[in-house]
Amino acid sequence: MSAQVESGFAAPVLNDYAALRSSFQWKDAFALLSGLPEHKGLNIAYEAVDRHAASALAQRTAIRWIRKDRTSRDFTYAELRELTNQFANVLEQLGIQKGDRVFAFTGRIPELYISALGTLKKAAVFCPLFSVFGPEPVFQRLSRGDARVLVTTLDQYDKKIKGILPRLPELEWVLLTDAETHLNGKVKSLALLMKDASPEFRIPVTLPEDPALLHFTSGTTGMPKGALHVHNAVVMHLITGKYVLDFHDDDVYWCTADPGWVTGTSYGILSPLVNGITNIVDEEEFDAARWYSILEDHKVNVWYTAPTAIRRLMRMSIKPRSQYNLENLRLILSVGEPLHPEAVRWAQQTFEVPVLDNWWQTETGGIMISNYRSMEVRPGSMGKPLPGIEAAIGEIKDSGIELINEPGKQGNLILKKGWPSMFRTYLHEEARYDKCFHGDWYVTGDLAYRDADGYFWFVGRADDIIKTSGHMVGPFEVESTLMEHPAVGEAAVIGKPEPTIGELVKGFVVLKPGQIPDDALKLDIIGFARKKMGAAVAPKEIAFVTSLPKTRSGKILRRLLKARELGLPEGDTSTLEQS
Ligand code: ATP
Ligand code: MG
Numbered sequence: 079m080s081a082q083v084e085s086g087f088a089a090p091v092l093n094d095y096a097a098l099r100s101s102f103q104w105k106d107a108f109a110l111l112s113g114l115p116e117h118k119g120l121n122i123a124y125e126a127v128d129r130h131a132a133s134a135l136a137q138r139t140a141i142r143w144i145r146k147d148r149t150s151r152d153f154t155y156a157e158l159r160e161l162t163n164q165f166a167n168v169l170e171q172l173g174i175q176k177g178d179r180v181f182a183f184t185g186r187i188p189e190l191y192i193s194a195l196g197t198l199k200k201a202a203v204f205c206p207l208f209s210v211f212g213p214e215p216v217f218q219r220l221s222r223g224d225a226r227v228l229v230t231t232l233d234q235y236d237k238k239i240k241g242i243l244p245r246l247p248e249l250e251w252v253l254l255t256d257a258e259t260h261l262n263g264k265v266k267s268l269a270l271l272m273k274d275a276s277p278e279f280r281i282p283v284t285l286p287e288d289p290a291l292l293h294f295t296s297g298t299t300g301m302p303k304g305a306l307h308v309h310n311a312v313v314m315h316l317i318t319g320k321y322v323l324d325f326h327d328d329d330v331y332w333c334t335a336d337p338g339w340v341t342g343t344s345y346g347i348l349s350p351l352v353n354g355i356t357n358i359v360d361e362e363e364f365d366a367a368r369w370y371s372i373l374e375d376h377k378v379n380v381w382y383t384a385p386t387a388i389r390r391l392m393r394m395s396i397k398p399r400s401q402y403n404l405e406n407l408r409l410i411l412s413v414g415e416p417l418h419p420e421a422v423r424w425a426q427q428t429f430e431v432p433v434l435d436n437w438w439q440t441e442t443g444g445i446m447i448s449n450y451r452s453m454e455v456r457p458g459s460m461g462k463p464l465p466g467i468e469a470a471i472g473e474i475k476d477s478g479i480e481l482i483n484e485p486g487k488q489g490n491l492i493l494k495k496g497w498p499s500m501f502r503t504y505l506h507e508e509a510r511y512d513k514c515f516h517g518d519w520y521v522t523g524d525l526a527y528r529d530a531d532g533y534f535w536f537v538g539r540a541d542d543i544i545k546t547s548g549h550m551v552g553p554f555e556v557e558s559t560l561m562e563h564p565a566v567g568e569a570a571v572i573g574k575p576e577p578t579i580g581e582l583v584k585g586f587v588v589l590k591p592g593q594i595p596d597d598a599l600k601l602d603i604i605g606f607a608r609k610k611m612g613a614a615v616a617p618k619e620i621a622f623v624t625s626l627p628k629t630r631s632g633k634i635l636r637r638l639l640k641a642r643e644l645g646l647p648e649g650d651t652s653t654l655e656q657s
Contacts (some may be wrong), residue, residue, distance in 0.1 A: 165196025208338030443499025579592030
């Protein structure tokens with residue numbers, strides 16, 4: 079199926095994948111950046127804000143912030159430059175040095191974006207946290223991340239921070255976005271400090287390898303790891319914005335991810351700004367009608383979201399194309415989990431635009447494998463590696479990595495190390511970091527295969543693979559089949575230990591509205607899966623559930639389903655979404 083359901087939109091930025099891949103050179107990509115004008119160096123915030131503020135884009139809206147009540151406020155690139163300069167000056171006055179860690183723990187409010195970019199200007203390291211975390215996950219991350227500054231709100235401070243402060247001796251400053259006065263010598267009003275700070279700031283020497291961002295992983299497979307990224311990553315934010323997100327001049331773009339998850343920073347702040355377009359930020363959480371209205375009212379051209387959101391929309395009876403005017407929408411993209419073929423087909427038919435799945439991780443800092451607007455979409459495939467990125471399938475041997483070139487053969491998804499946005503360490507876990515690398519290759523922890531035409535297909539996380547009757551079963555394949563059953567809205571599959579066959583495939587199913595969860599339907603779903611997949615691979619047990627446990631970033635927590643099924647401890651649940 080061709081991805082192109084085009085109607086008069088400008089041609090894709092990347093119009094010939096094969097040609098660009100063969101001619102691509104990193105130095106050409108770096109040449110698209112400005113570099114710091116006063117000295118040799120590279121600073122993400124300069125590329126994202128200041129260079130546009132000094133150009134014809136100065137009065138363009140950089141960020142349109144939509145409040146919970148649906149009113150909005152626009153920040154131009156020129157305004158953003160001044161506000162982020164003020165924040166950098168506040169840090170300077172507080173004695174913050176290059177490399178110090180500045181955390182934000184707020185909802186999606188302007189101060190979050192201003193502090194992110196202002197911190198980068200100061201060459202300090204920014205770390206955003208999900209605002210829904212309770213005190214303990216916040217404490218864990220602040221202490222593991224050696225936080226010196228925390229930007230938060232009065233409400234969060236009262237409810238979650240005050241109590242953990244005595245355990246955080248290294249945390250020197252707490253800046254409250256909405257306090258009118260300073261609370262004490264340590265807890266200050268950010269607004270007051272900003273008011274007195276100059277809107278002019280000289281970015282200090284920043285080298286491409288200087289640390290810039292600290293991101294904790296989603297915790298899908300265990301305790302979240304702190305991945306550290308450097309300023310050089312900005313080239314990845316730049317080119318993936320062009321080649322994958324297909325940014326054109328004047329585009330309005332909306333990434334629904336919260337900056338507490340890497341997608342919400344790399345693609346909810348940096349990539350659109352580095353590319354000089356207008357970035358929509360919505361303060362509110364998922365709400366189908368609201369989301370469709372935002373796409374309509376703000377004339378969104380490019381929309382980056384996640385499989386969990388697409389699956390939720392699929393379960394509803396809303397007809398977006400007829401109920402809303404979405405004529406400006408050109409492209410939808412998805413990341414974070416596998417996007418089932420059924421979801422791709424539904425979304426492409428429903429929105430009448432290409433729907434492009436792509437794959438990356440906190441550790442990779444930017445999109446690594448993707449579908450492209452100009453390339454045929456094979457529903458269920460993650461697509462092909464970005465120009466400049468080498469991805470492969472390999473087996474880990476004592477002697478090192480053995481590449482698997484045979485089409486269709488599963489193995490570890492690996493990346494040739496050294497791309498600019500590669501993480502530089504797991505904070506305080508150097509040994510764990512080293513273990514991810516084998517020779518020239520970074521081992522992602524995911525299993526996949528490549529087809530004869532070079533498309534990559536996700537099989538599952540290495541930890542989630544089910545070994546049943548001598549077969550290795552990836553949950554994604556089984557879940558995708560379950561999703562094709564007309565009664566199934568969402569599905570997750572685990573392996574349940576069983577003495578004769580090793581593990582038994584068990585499916586947890588959320589039904590579509592109006593379906594009756596009885597034994598007849600269970601048998602029908604099992605029969606359906608058997609017919610499609612064969613008895614060895616199809617689930618032997620089905621349980622109906624009203625929802626699936628997910629991370630804050632919307633990923634299904636299979637390890638939690640398994641622990642609950644087996645009555646084992648649940649492990650780290652700091653990123654569990656409480657619905
Ligand atoms: P943790 O590492 O703490 O267990 P996590 O791996 O979920 O959490 P992230 O870095 O947010 O943390 O997620 C990256 C992972 O998400 C990938 O390794 C992969 O398993 C999954 N993923 C992301 N995008 C896709 C996609 N398009 N298709 C399939 N899986 C995806
Ligand atoms: Mg991971």
